[in-house]
Amino acid sequence: MPSPASPALRPAVLIVAAANLAYFGVEFVVALSIGSVSLLADSADFLEDFAVNLLIFLGLAWSARSRARLGMALSVILLAPAMAFLWTAWRKLAAPVPPDALPLTLTGLGALTVNLGCALLLATHRHASGSLTKAAFYSARNDAVANVAIIAAGLVTAYLWPSIWPDLIVGLGIALLNLDAAREVWQAAREEHAASP
Numbered sequence: 001m002p003s004p005a006s007p008a009l010r011p012a013v014l015i016v017a018a019a020n021l022a023y024f025g026v027e028f029v030v031a032l033s034i035g036s037v038s039l040l041a042d043s044a045d046f047l048e049d050f051a052v053n054l055l056i057f058l059g060l061a062w063s064a065r066s067r068a069r070l071g072m073a074l075s076v077i078l079l080a081p082a083m084a085f086l087w088t089a090w091r092k093l094a095a096p097v098p099p100d101a102l103p104l105t106l107t108g109l110g111a112l113t114v115n116l117g118c119a120l121l122l123a124t125h126r127h128a129s130g131s132l133t134k135a136a137f138y139s140a141r142n143d144a145v146a147n148v149a150i151i152a153a154g155l156v157t158a159y160l161w162p163s164i165w166p167d168l169i170v171g172l173g174i175a176l177l178n179l180d181a182a183r184e185v186w187q188a189a190r191e192e193h194a195a196s197p
Contacts, residue, residue, distance in 0.1 A: 008125075009060065009125045009133065010057055010060055012121050012122060012125060013053050013056050013057045013060070013122075013133075013136060014053070014054075014057050015121065016049070016053045016118045016121060016122060016136065016140065017049075017050050017053035017054045017057060018050075019114050019117065019118055020046045020047070020049040020050040020053060020114070020118070021046070021047070021050040023046050023110065023111060023114045024043050024046035024047045024050060026107070026110065027039055027042055027043035027046055027107055027110075027111060028040070028043040028046075028047075030103050030107045031043050031107075033103070034099040034100040034103050034104060035092070035095075035097055035099050036099035036104050036167055037085065037088040037089055037092045037099075037164075037167050037168050037170075037171040038104075038108075038146075038149070038150050038153055038167045038168075038170040038171040038174060039099070039104060039107055039108070039150065040084060040088045040171075041084045041085040041088060041171045041174045041175065042108075042111060042143070042146055042147070042150060042174055043084075044080055044083075044084035045080070045084075045139075045143055045146070045174065045178065046111070046143075047080075048077055048078065048080040048139070048178075049118075049136075049139045049140070049143065051077055052074050052077055052078070052135055052136060052139055053136055053139075055070060055073075055074060055077075056070075056074075056133065056135065056136050063196075064192065064196040065193065065196040067192070068189050068190075068192035068193035068196055069189075069193065070189075071134075071135060071185055071186075071188060071189030071192065071193075072186060072189040072190065072193070074135045074185055074189075075135070075182045075183070075185040075186035075189060076182070078135065078139065078178050078179075078181050078182035078185060079178065079179065079182050080178075082175035082176075082178055082179055085171045085172060085174060085175040086175070088171065089168055089171060089172070092164055092167070092168060093164075093168075096163075096164045097164070098157055098162050098163050098164050098167065099154075099157065099164075099167050101154045101155070101157040101158030101162075102154070102158065104150065104153065104154035104157065104167070105150075105151050105154030105155060105158070106154075107150075108147050108148075108150030108151040108153075108154060109147075109151055111143070111147040111150065112144055112147035112148060112150075112151065115140050115143040115144040115147055116144050118140040118143075119137065119140035119141050119143075119144055121140075122136050122137045122140055123137065125137070134184070134185055134188050135181075135185045138181040138184060138185065139181065142177040142178065142180075142181050145177060146170070146173065146174040146177060149170045149173055149174070150170055152166075152170070153166040153167050153169070153170040154166075
């Protein structure tokens, strides 16, 4: 059973939404300029996180049943980065030029900073309001893991293997992380929906 939300949860979720929207713009521009599959998938993830956190901010005032329904909708939104990966991977395979390693690494480091800050802000609230806060916390946590992998892909591309494959492999990993998060949020939301009056 989810614990009640603290009064600090709504402002925290709004801060996380704003941070995700801001870094989406940064990462999207860099991804397009260097042709990075992993950064483009991650920028779609930032946009998805903005939408998730904004919906959570609004949904926290709703009934338990309505929040459970919103949790199910959010689990579907968590699939957006996987779709972005498929599209960008197809384009990258058609034009196999490795991304510029330095901007890839530095942008991944910036994304890691943003996502760690968001995950820390949400960590104390992850058991409140059930699937909603679980969705926000899992998104931030998974994103931080993905950003470490993006940094590693940049370093591998620069020093060990100058090809498209480190970037593509990390993009696939980001897609798989989000598929798993979507499954967990869907299950939690279904349980809440069944338990609510």
